[in-house]
Amino acid sequence: MDCRFHVSPPVINLDLDAFSSSTATQQPRGRARPIIGAMSQHSDNTDGESTQPFSTPGSGVVNGAFLRDGALKVGIAQANDQERHPSRKSGRIIISSILASDALDVGFRAGHGPSKEVRDNLTDRPDSRDDHRLPATCDSSDDETHFRIDRTLLEVDIVWEDSNGQIQHTRKVRMDMYVNTLEKQAFFTLHCILYCRGSQPDTKLYLFIHPEHVKSIESTNNFPSLQTIKSREVIPLRFSMLKPPRLVVPKFPVRPKGQSIDLKTTMEALASVQDFTIFFNFFSLTVEFREQLRSLPSVIHHLKTAKGRDSLDNIYHGAGGEVFGAHSPSPGPSNTLIKDTVELASPPAYIPKVPLQSPPQIFPRSDRKRRRTSESGSSPSTTTTDKGILLITAKRITELENQVKQLKRMVEEAAARTPCRCNTEELEAIYDHVDDRVDDRVDERVEGRVDDQLAVLEIDLESKVMEGTEQIVAEKAEETVEQLWNDMQEELMGEVRRELKAQLVEELRAEIKEEVLKDIAQAIFSTTRGGSEKARIANLL
Secondary structure (H helix, E strand, O other): OEEEEOOOOOEEEEEHHHOOOOOOOOOOOOOOOOOEEEEEEEEEOOOOOEOOOEOOOOOOEEEEEEEEOOEEEEEEEEOOOOOOOOOOEEEEEEEEOOOOOOOEEEEEEEOOOOOHHHHHHHHHOOOOOOOOOEOEOOOOOOOOOOOEEEEEEEEEEEEEEOOOOOEEEEOOOEEEEEEEOOOOEEEEEEEEEEOEOOOOOOEEEEEEEOHHHEEEEEOOOOOOOOHHHHOOOEEEEEEEEOOOOEEEEEOOOOOEOOHHHHHHHHHHHHOOOOEEEEEEEHHHOOHHHHHHHHHHHHHHHHOEEOOOOOOOOOOOOOOOEEEOOOOOOOOOHHHHHHHHHHHHHOOOOOOOOOOOOOHHHOOOHHHHHHHHHHHHOOOHHHHHHHHHHHHHHHHHHHHHHHHHHHHHHHHHHHHHHOOOOOOHHHHHHHHHHHHHHHHHHHHHHHHHHHHHHHHHHHHHHHHHHHHHHHHHHHHHHHHHHHHHHHHHHHHHHHHHHHHHHHHHHHHHHHHHHHHHHHHHHHHHHHHHHHHHHHHHHHHHO
16 A cells, blocks of 8 residues: 655655555655665554564565655565564664655555556656655565576667667677676676778777666567567566666777778767666577566666676777777776865966065065065975875876877887888878779679670570570471471371262262162063063963
8 A cells, every 4th residue: 555644854764564554644844865665564462562673584665765746755675574573563664854745645455566557657757866865774584585697698689769760779799797796886888890901900889877867767568660679579668767878989080881881980979878778689698598588677777896807908909998989087086086086176267466566565584584485385285185186196197107008008019010111191092092993903803704704695695695596496397397298198198088088979879870770671581571471361361
């Protein structure tokens, strides 16, 4: 349940047993002051009397405290300890130096951590990582688990929104991640390789992400409208930054070529945004690493920059790098000390000197003597300022000596590589000339080889066409001759058949006619002979 209480005393004890109803009385809001909160937990006996606080595993902890409209909100996660305290659990919050505002909101979810409203406000508030963030101290359990991540060359997809509101995407950047929750240190690096023109070696560009600059990390499900990412199983982490990442480049000019030019532009664009989402391939990660990534948003607020991870002196083979477009130091503790020393050692404001006509016009001789005596003594502030100046001067001299040593080493290496002693402009001109000549020669050779290959292909094509044409003509001729022969043969056979048929018909007609005539004659003869016999018989009778 969510409860709201009126806060009036400077130190209060809130017993969660009294959270049965939600009551609040508001007062005019005032100015926020720092708040330090701590929580312990106690259980109730069956008779309603509370026992002493305990800090065994399972005790509640304060998840976060933050400002919202001039009020303090505390998210409380309370776990059940059924073995030792089977009765209903209650929490006890002790807050000192409370907020001078109207009310205190406590978001409570028994056994399930802070409510959704608390989690949303912890991540969505723009001032959740600035000086107005309310630190909460809590009694952590003895079985609190820590984890350590030290991974390099992670294949990731990065999506961000440019100044025009367009969604941009790249998958050519690799990520190095270092997180140590036990030492409360972390550091994130995005880097890529640029392929350079001429004989210049391939160069890396780095994006340094300091945990102090991270406002929040969210495991969001709001995927951008990119089918390449939607079609894969990924683990998204949305980084919301207080400051953009630092782009680290070499101290010498970089001349990328081809697609590396677009990649350099991409790195510069990422160095100017404060919100971007990194997608990890789900199936390429171990189960342990997936769980660590899911736990990262809850611990990022307690982490500082890992020592030595943001050093610019060891990269680029010892030549060192520099921050592109900015010269601000990293937010580590050493830089804070240097900053304080610089502020302490800053000289006073310059006061222009007025030409004096004569010393007696300003003050008497005795006053001048006393003034010199008073000024001769060294005050503590002057001594501190002198020490600060000496420290800065010594540090600067050391840096200059290191730079001179690096330059000498680079000159010696360059002299060992080539006997020609040229300055940078001459070398660049020579490199450009060599590149142009190489490109011209390559183009000429490519064109010549292409012409030769085209001529050979043309000859081969003509020969193959002729062979194919001759073969086709021969096949067609054979087919035509065979067809004509078949047609002629059929016509001749037809004529022969017709002639034989006519001849047979004539012969048959003649034979039939002859046989018919014979039959007629025989019949006539028979008829005549029969009549004569009949007449003879009649005469006899």
